[in-house]
Amino acid sequence: xxxxxxxxxxxxxxxxxxxRFQHYPKPACGAxxxxxxxxxxxxxxGTLYTFAIVHRGPSREFxxxxxxxxxxxxxxxxxxxxxxxxxxxxxxxxxxxxxxSPERRGDTLIPRFERA
Numbered sequence: 001x002x003x004x005x006x007x008x009x010x011x012x013x014x015x016x017x018x019x020r021f022q023h024y025p026k027p028a029c030g031a032x033x034x035x036x037x038x039x040x041x042x043x044x045x046g047t048l049y050t051f052a053i054v055h056r057g058p059s060r061e062f063x064x065x066x067x068x069x070x071x072x073x074x075x076x077x078x079x080x081x082x083x084x085x086x087x088x089x090x091x092x093x094x095x096x097x098x099x100x101s102p103e104r105r106g107d108t109l110i111p112r113f114e115r116a
Contacts, residue, residue, distance in 0.1 A: 010100045010111055012078050014040040023078040044100030045116065046074040051084055051092055061105050072098055072113055083112040091115075 012021045015029035015037055028035045051070030057063040068084040070092075083103065086092050096115050103112035 010042045010044045011039045012042055012074075012076065013037045021074075021076045021078045023080055042074055042076050042078075042100075044074075044113075046072040046080075046098055046113070048084065048092065048094055048096040048098050048113075049073045049079060050094055053089055068092055070113070080111065083110070085112060085114045 012023045013025050013029075014021050015032060015034050017034040017036065018029060018032040020029065020031050021040070021042070022030050022037075029037060049071040051068050053066050053068050054062075055066050057065050057067075066089060068086070068089050069081065070084045072080050072082060072084075074080060082100075084092060084098065085101070085103075092115070098113040099116045101112055101114045102109040
């Protein structure tokens with residue numbers, strides 16, 4: 001997953017047996033227990049499920065406050081936690097449509113979402 005993100009892709013495990021995506025990665029499908037999982041690309045589009053505004057970052061890399069962190073329900077059916085950006089954080093609303101926009105932190109890319 002992290003290697004794909006470094007190439008600008010958002011991926012999740014997919015079970016061909018029950019045709020479901022899952023996140024977080026696991027050794028077997030959480031629905032049918034198949035171990036024949038594949039990594040597949042996600043569209044990166046989803047809906048903001050919930051969020052919080054951070055005013056005091058946990059480290060130097062995340063000290064550019066305030067910023068938003070949220071749970072995103074991706075269109076493929078998985079929920080992912082990531083940073084959320086918007087021109088004005090006060091305008092963020094639960095239910096907003098978002099899309100992935102990788103962000104560079106140090107020498108690595110991490111998934112980040114912006115309002116669609």
